[in-house]
Amino acid sequence: MVTLRQQAETIWRAGVDAVDSARLVVQSLRRDQDWLQISGEAISLAGMNRIVVVGAGKAGAGMAAGVEQALGSDIVESKVVGWINVPSDCVRPLTRIHLHGARPPGVNEPTAEGVYGCERILELVESLTDNDLCLVLISGGGSALLPAPIQGITLADKLAVTRTLMRSGATIQQLNTVRKRLSRVKGGGLLRAAPAGRMRALVISDVVHDPLDIIASGPTVCDHGTARDALQVLTAIVGRDAPESAIPNVVWRVLDAQAKGTNAPIQPRISCKNLIIGNNETALFASIEQAKSLGFDVQNLGSNRQGVASEIGVELAERCLSAARHPVSQARCFIGGGEPTVKLAHTDKPRRGGRNQEVALAAGCRWMRESKPIQNMIVLSGGTDGEDGPTDAAGACFDSTTQQQAIAQDLSPAEFLAINDSYTFFDQVGGLIKTGPTHTNVMDLQIALVAGASS
Template structure:
């Protein structure tokens, strides 16, 4: 441990990031935090990520360094919450080379975009792309299944001369339900619901879900063979695993009935399976093995992640520099209980703001928290090294950035979401660390613009939060016990600490931001 902690003594890391102090803006820390968050969201707008990923040169399109010839041979399918905006931009770029398309999008999304002045994310009136809305309340339904059937029909009719552009974003799994006949949609949902209730892991759920689906687990790409398939993916999953985003319709996954049966047996569900599910799982050959030669065709499918939490954090870092901060990215995959995550940020704030070298116990606790919050020891060491050098050399303001998707243990019936609760808990941590009210500022916000069943995406907090709440007669602990962070922030100073960006039309999980004020050089 002593060897690890020695990393946090001042090192010549400044040679990598430069010694020039950024100029401080006159705007408040709160305002600058909101501007940095806005930049993160802007970077992953659906039209922006598509525009930046497709380069059109006459009759050739270049995607991720690969060239594809356009001969009025382009077809398009898509599914997900952000796909309508992605499709609108793709349609503008591809022009009349686009022959036909079908997209499955959330119920009511077109009207919502129109009402919020987002008309540029809608398709043109004479579009050759059919928009099908479904999956009310983010659950598969008959409308979504109908869209999936039409998408399958389109893909299955393509030839080796065709190019299929597949647009995928979060929510795509619910919008592309296609159970293998004779399984009904309700039967498939019942099986996966029972598995989830029994405590199955996400890997086990996906194993079963893919086995019962025509299009998930690479089924869509299989249907499109021998056409060339290019998938542009906006990721809402930690680590951007292609097989998990929308359940991987363009990512080959070998489906073994024996493996599925083992999962179901381990949760004592075999005897309660519908006859249709037993029929499908009893067939000798999994989908991909029916024609292995086709499945293994080189270059048949090209998957590209064009938007992610990492991309959002990179752009946030650039904006942070513009408004006077020296950025450092911790990690894009913070997870675990919000209590542990809040503790981590409180410790990092104290580590950065200590007027003298902080006690080694702080760094040791940070490292112990790493596995609980999904952050590697290396990333924690690197981050603390930068924060330590900032303290030792009297840098200007620092901006610690991270992303991910923590979880909240529900103990009450209040309103709010993980971002507002995280912000509230970090406010408590900053008070317990005895950091000044004009010290660090923390922001947590969902890039989809909504945190739980509220219009807020998150909140901004600092060390003065608890004193401000006490002065207004608000008991922080009681609001946390009831998971009522939204009500707390709404009542606190007329809701000024809430983060309400409005409809963002995208989702790459959450952005966390810890702003460290300028640290004076220790002249002793």
Template sequence: MKRSPKQLAEDVQAIWKAGVDAVKSDDLVYDAVEVVEDTLFVGESQFNLSAIKRIFVIGGGKAGAGMAIGLQKALGEKLLNEKHVQGILSVPADCVQEFSHIQLKAGRPAGQNSPTAEGVEISRQILRMCESMTVHDLCICLLSGGGSALLPSPIDGISLSEKQEITKFLSGNGANIEQLNTVRKQLSRIKGHGLAMHCKAGNLVSLIISDVLGDPLDVIASGPTVPNTTTAADALEVLKKFGVPQIEKFANVVRVLEEQAKHHPRNDSRTSCGVSNWIIGNNAVAVDAAGIEAEKRGYSHVMHCVTNMEGEAEQVGQHLMRMAMKMQNETGPDCLITGGEPVVKLVDPSQRGFGGRNQQLVLAATLEARQQRGDGALDGIAILSGGTDGEDGPTDAAGAWMDAEAIAEMMSSGLKPEDYLLKNDAYHFFAPLRRLVMTGPTHTNVCDVRVVVVDRVQPQPEK
């Protein structure tokens, strides 16, 4: 099928959007919760409603608002009142809305994915609420990605600014989410099973939207309701790998972790309540839905894959572009959809521009195409990479996309991708080309989805 540049541009955006729509958090929770006569089903757990006095709802994450909407709808007005449903969720400031039973509180400003004093106060209120529950209560925890930054609760001896600095340092030096959360869990009272250990309800059931590939329960939002599988010694290993012990300002963090490793080599995982954790949405759901949309749009061969070992965004971008060029020349797939979450090693803040890992990825892909094919770099190709949460790094964009039309504009305006790539300044490359993906908060979060569509190179008639 011959596809015009306009068609490729429309397809790449629609396919990505179909992926994000498939993981709408209100729908995921609504589908996971059901009341049948006197039984409440939550994930794969079931509870006898007549034995429950009150229902508490706690948690946090970028999908919190949507999850609360889905839960309130599934429980219904009668049950919301009868069971005195009440609760607190920590969400980004631009996700706060007023609800009748569950309070949404701003755990951090929009676009700033770092713990704040407000978040510490919300976590304190949640822990206090957990301690006020009794065996006759049910506690429903709604967790989604971004929960780690939204639910900070530093242990004694660690300050909020130390937590902010260490996460910023590790993330900026290319630590992946497993490594980051191995450290975060040891420095927190709420993460790494801490919430479950504070909970005095009869049962605690967590519904979790996963933004970590492979869905490791104790990593997503740093597993507040899941036994911690990593130890203080593991956290120290991560710090060593990134040279943290050599940095003076982190001396106290290292000392506290060394003490923990010495005196509490194993994690305490005792709880007084019955705990269950259910994943209700993940990256694979989004990638599959994007694939279905691609097929509807006539892409006859679609490759889907989800990888859980991602490297740097630049390498992933180069790889996707090489695949795109290969696809153009062969009779295999003409659309490639992948899920992932690469890392970016950031340059020094004094030279750093503005961007995110998805924008960096598309920029690296653009440069690769330009180096291999010169002026016609993206002829017959469109590529998009976007965070399903609508927030790529500290920017207001979800990601970026690129096509042949934008290459022409890039050339005529003298924009050089290499300059922006080196400075981690992809946002200012894509903004004038109108190639940023702007969704606003999507109220969900299942990592990133990347879409590449190609128009086949037509075989030249034989002379």
């Protein structure tokens, strides 16, 4: 007999499979003899010198494989050259596109290896001619995988600024306003680096509402921010008297020098068409269809869900409890997507976790407050990229088996939730979801199931 947990994982996996990065590229990139169709646009391959493929992201390996598959071996061998920065556990051999391990698994910060790879990408883009086509493959995680500090700024300087702004509660817009000014790639940097040729970007979105200037910090999107804007953000959030460890003095000096100049963004010499080829909605609809095929009555909670992870977990738990109090013959499924955030508690204790594990743990904490153990319901939350925080899990699920294990081991889920230590809890009770790299990234999927009265 198929368990509720198996059904939840099947529904979640259907969403992940629907945004398989190679599949999305092949659907968007099609070769017809001497013509290349890119999302309906026809580009002649006759007389084309090179197809230069560059980019970065957690989906980069699959996207690159999809490009080689779509183009065919003859074009790949004769015209393609490429370099993609990916997490090191995504590296595999391809025919002509080099996959470069730019950061370790689970460490979503820029590294020296990422800078090295970014230099190679810039060299390729800077070598473009009028007879070249540049395909840029962009997906979530690209910001950390495309580090290229401007002259005078080191990687350590950029890391200090980024960490300070994040700890200070800066919005993603404020963060990007500053780091784009300190980068040779972000904010249209790849586009500005191209002297000639044509550029097309295939984008898999990991951001709510798919803003092109936010996904991977918009390397192919013209940015209208200025150094003065960046200075205003830094002054408002941390102040000019911030210690050197928070905002290195060289950052102030470089931005001040930029602001005293023309203070206008450099205009690119070519244009780029940016095409969204996959997002959370794509995954969500596939999961919904899978749930319906399994006999569930489905309620779509939307693909743009944001908020605090623990609060979303409680909301899903409450939906299940309400459905269980009014049982019907058909099983119920509540499903949504998006990207919640975690409120970090102050603690000196060791902890591990991620936003998806926190969603599931918070749901379990709510259920543990009931007078009787739960039955026939589950909450599962998982990152479509196979990574959830700095852990080897994609997410976690909480159901009656999880609850029984917690009771048997005398574990209090609330104590783990209080210090954001969700991984440790689920590791002990068997609730972790581990997939390894999925080679895609469209945020998260949350699934809550309640068995029907006749189950």
